[in-house]
Amino acid sequence: MSLIDSISLPRSFRLPRLDGLVQWIVPIAIIALWQVASVTGVVPVRVLPAPSDVALAGWKLLLSGELVRNIWVSFWRASIGFLIGGSIGFAFGLANGLSQLSAKLTDTTLQMVRNVPHLALIPLVILWFGIDESAKLFLVALGVFFPIYLNTLHGIRTVDPQLIEMGRIYGMSDGELFRRVIFPGALPSIFVGIRFALGIMWLTLIVAETIAASSGLGYMAMQAREFMLIDVVVLSILIYALLGKLADSTSRVLERATLSWHPAFQKR
Amino acid sequence: MQTALRTSLPEIEPAGRANFVPHARVAREERPVHVSGLPLGIRGLRKSFGDNEVLRGIDLHIPAGQFVAIVGKSGCGKSTLLRLVAGLEKIDAGSISLGDEVQAEDIRVMFQEPRLLPWARVLSNVEVGLGRDRASDDAHARAEEALTEVGLADKRDQWPSVLSGGQKQRVALARALVSRPRVLAFDEPLGALDALTRISMQRLLERVWRDQGFTAILVTHDVSEAVALADRVLVIEEGRIAHDVLVNAARPRARGSVELTGLEGSILSHLLSADDRT
Numbered sequence: 001m002s003l004i005d006s007i008s009l010p011r012s013f014r015l016p017r018l019d020g021l022v023q024w025i026v027p028i029a030i031i032a033l034w035q036v037a038s039v040t041g042v043v044p045v046r047v048l049p050a051p052s053d054v055a056l057a058g059w060k061l062l063l064s065g066e067l068v069r070n071i072w073v074s075f076w077r078a079s080i081g082f083l084i085g086g087s088i089g090f091a092f093g094l095a096n097g098l099s100q101l102s103a104k105l106t107d108t109t110l111q112m113v114r115n116v117p118h119l120a121l122i123p124l125v126i127l128w129f130g131i132d133e134s135a136k137l138f139l140v141a142l143g144v145f146f147p148i149y150l151n152t153l154h155g156i157r158t159v160d161p162q163l164i165e166m167g168r169i170y171g172m173s174d175g176e177l178f179r180r181v182i183f184p185g186a187l188p189s190i191f192v193g194i195r196f197a198l199g200i201m202w203l204t205l206i207v208a209e210t211i212a213a214s215s216g217l218g219y220m221a222m223q224a225r226e227f228m229l230i231d232v233v234v235l236s237i238l239i240y241a242l243l244g245k246l247a248d249s250t251s252r253v254l255e256r257a258t259l260s261w262h263p264a265f266q267k268r
Numbered sequence: 269m270q271t272a273l274r275t276s277l278p279e280i281e282p283a284g285r286a287n288f289v290p291h292a293r294v295a296r297e298e299r300p301v302h303v304s305g306l307p308l309g310i311r312g313l314r315k316s317f318g319d320n321e322v323l324r325g326i327d328l329h330i331p332a333g334q335f336v337a338i339v340g341k342s343g344c345g346k347s348t349l350l351r352l353v354a355g356l357e358k359i360d361a362g363s364i365s366l367g368d369e370v371q372a373e374d375i376r377v378m379f380q381e382p383r384l385l386p387w388a389r390v391l392s393n394v395e396v397g398l399g400r401d402r403a404s405d406d407a408h409a410r411a412e413e414a415l416t417e418v419g420l421a422d423k424r425d426q427w428p429s430v431l432s433g434g435q436k437q438r439v440a441l442a443r444a445l446v447s448r449p450r451v452l453a454f455d456e457p458l459g460a461l462d463a464l465t466r467i468s469m470q471r472l473l474e475r476v477w478r479d480q481g482f483t484a485i486l487v488t489h490d491v492s493e494a495v496a497l498a499d500r501v502l503v504i505e506e507g508r509i510a511h512d513v514l515v516n517a518a519r520p521r522a523r524g525s526v527e528l529t530g531l532e533g534s535i536l537s538h539l540l541s542a543d544d545r546t
Contacts, residue, residue, distance in 0.1 A: 166383040169356065170443075171372050171399040180396070184387040261387040263429045 049231040054238065057231035066220070071239065074205060074217040077133065078243075081140025082201050086194070089145040093152025093193075097186070098178075103153075110149065118142045119207055131212035136205060143204040144197040151193025155186030188262060191255045198247040206240060303333035305483030306370060306450040308353065312362035315348055322348045324507035326362070330500075335477055335484040337494035340504035341539065347455055349504070350377070350487045354453045366451065373399040376449035380456040382436035384428040390439055391415065391424040397443035414446035415439070417479075418472060434465035438472065445476060452477075454486040458493065467523075470497055474519070491539070495531045496523050503538055511538055 031051050037043040038050030045053070061067035092110065096103040118139060129135035159182050167181045209218025217236050224232035259265050308330040315323040322345040330336050338346045351357045353364055354377045366375070376397070384393045394411040395402055401410075415421050418438040428436055437457060444452060454473070458466045474497055477484050488494050494501045495515050503511035513535060517527050 162379070162381060162383050163385065165356070166379075167396075169354070169377055170396050172396075180388070181385065184385070187387075259387075261427045261429070 046230070049234060053231045054235050057229070058235050061220075061232070061235070070215060070217050070220045071243075073215045074209065075243070077136045077209075077216065078140060078201050078205050081137045081205070082144050082197065084137065085141030085144035086148045086197060088141070089148030089193075089197075090152050090190070092145075093149045093190075094156065097153045097156025098182075107153075110146075114146045114150075119204065122208065122211055126212050131214065135212060136208045136216075139208045140201055140204050143200040147196035147200060148190070148193040151189045151196070152186060155189025155193075156182060158189070159185035188259060191251065191259070194254075195248065195251050198251060199244065202240060202244050202247070303481040304448070304450055305333040305481055306367045306374065307332040308451065308483060308485075309365045310353075310362070311365075313349070313352065313359065313364065314361040315345070315352060315357065316360055322507055323352070326507075326509060328502070328509065330483060330485070333481045333483055335486070335497060335499045337486045337488060337498035337501045338504060339488060339491055339494050339501060339535065339539070342489065344504045345507045346487045346504050350453050350455050350485060353451070353485060370450075373401070373447040374450040375453070376444040376447065376451070377453045377455065378437075378440055378444045378457045380459045382428070382433075382440040384436055384439055384443075386428055388428075389424070390420065390426050390428065390431070393428065393439055394442045394446055397446040399447055401447070410446055411442075414442040417445060417476060418442045432465075434461055434469060437461065437469060441472070441476070445480070448480065449482055451483045451485070454484070454488075456488055457486075459489070466493070473497060478519070491535050492523075492528075492532050495528050495535070496521055501531075501535060503535060505539075511535070 034043070034048070035051045038045060038048065038053075049057075058067065092106065096107055121142070122139065125135045125138055129138060163181050163185065164177065167177045172180060205216075206218045209216040210222050213219040217239060221233050221236035224230075224236070256265055308328070310326050310328040313323055313326040313328075314321070326349060338349060340346045348357065352359055354375055356377070384390075385396065388396070391408070391411050394414050395407050397414070398404070398407055398410060401407060412421060412424065415424055418441050420435060420438055420442065423431065423435065423439075428439065431439065437460075441457075457473075458469050461469060470493060473484075473486075484498075486494065486497060491501075495517075498515055501511075501513045501515060502509050503513070513531065515528075515531060517525065517531075521528060
């Protein structure tokens with residue numbers, strides 16, 4: 001065992017770097033192909049501008065400060081909405097996972113609300129909040145709530161009852177049982193919820209900003225469409241992709257840091 | 269198959285014990301070196317689950333430090349008896365007394381599954397066994413001592429998922445031992461292990477029992493395991509103690525000896541004849 005450990009240690013330093021390169025091969029190849037197709041005229045510039053043009057548009061917007069401002073606004077909305085919706089979802093997940101009474105009281109209601117597509121509420125939300133910040137935050141929070149609620153609940157419900165019995169035999173108090181057994185046991189499932197929620201977070205925010213906003217990435221894309229600035233539209237879409245990737249990577253880093261005990265995270 | 273295995277394996281005394289145990293010993297002196305265990309008294313114990321009466325009046329006295337094995341067909345109530353002794357189920361009628369001043373840390377249970385926390389390293393899993401003393405300064409030292417006792421000191425910083433089945437069960441044993449329990453209840457602790465690992469675990473159980481002198485209650489379906497380890501074998505049939513057999517063979521016991529095999533055969537025939545009657 002100690003021999004295997006000593007071998008795998010240097011390898012674990014090399015692998016992530018190699019992995020880091022491998023995962024970017026396909027996106028870079030696509031961009032290169034796209035550039036070639038644009039320059040040779042296979043893809044008309046009116047349909048899809050060349051990556052170089054998109055980069056140029058990005059550079060101009062960066063210099064004017066507009067890009068950073070819009071990204072920042074969207075990022076802020078996404079994070080605050082995520083925190084609000086995520087905390088409420090987590091709290092309900094905990095309460096309904098730990099208490100039968102709470103589950104009986106609220107679960108049916110929540111399941112009904114869950115089946116309403118939250119984007120269908122946009123007209124109502126605009127009537128309620130106008131095109132204010134609160135409208136976007138409300139929608140993001142609502143979208144993020146359900147995956148986190150469901151997965152937290154599932155995680156807590158599926159903690160091995162034999163481990164809970166073991167904890168009780170060894171004299172753990174309720175708090176200790178939660179901290180040492182139930183929460184760590186539910187954590188893998190909670191992370192699944194977080195990663196789902198991050199996807200929904202961007203989707204909701206961009207749709208909301210496209211329909212009703214005066215700042216943010218979605219607004220920037222809609223404005224560009226009005227003025228036929230196709231390079232800015234494509235730029236916005238690429239930024240969504242990058243931000244989504246960033247959010248996913250962050251949750252992965254957190255996952256690895258907290259789930260290092262899990263066999264699935266020990267191989268790398 | 270098991271008989272063949274048993275006879276082909278030489279009996280090895282754990283190192284360092286050879287001088288400790290006198291050679292010519294009589295059955296009466298087969299007690300642990302020092303007895304720390306609690307005596308166990310059970311009177312008129314009954315337990316039902318719904319309409320199903322599992323235990324129908326158990327009367328039993330176990331002297332301090334005795335190693336008792338409980339055998340019986342599945343569903344005979346042997347595990348229920350153990351769970352009642354360990355306080356995992358509520359008693360319907362009757363009483364279980366474990367002497368005065370008994371504390372939660374005095375009684376420990378080992379299950380068929382190791383029940384280790386997968387997100388805690390081996391050492392902290394053992395520390396769980398300290399109960400209320402978990403937060404004390406010497407928790408680490410005591411847990412390490414218990415790990416050394418089961419021969420896994422070098423695994424202290426591993427995750428349980430990298431251990432083999434037998435190693436996990438040894439960690440579970442260390443966790444049960446770390447609070448120096450006075451009654452240790454085993455619910456088929458070796459049931460999921462392969463034949464060779466079983467034998468080495470049986471030796472380990474016997475050794476720690478002799479070192480520490482707790483009262484041991486072993487529930488098993490394996491009669492040969494019961495006669496190899498126990499001072500006394502109880503056969504439970506239909507919720508009652510049907511037979512109470514003393515095993516006087518000297519320790520360390522030569523597995524597969526005529527004496528043990530004969531005893532095993534007679535207990536098995538009891539169990540099988542009960543099967544024929546039903």
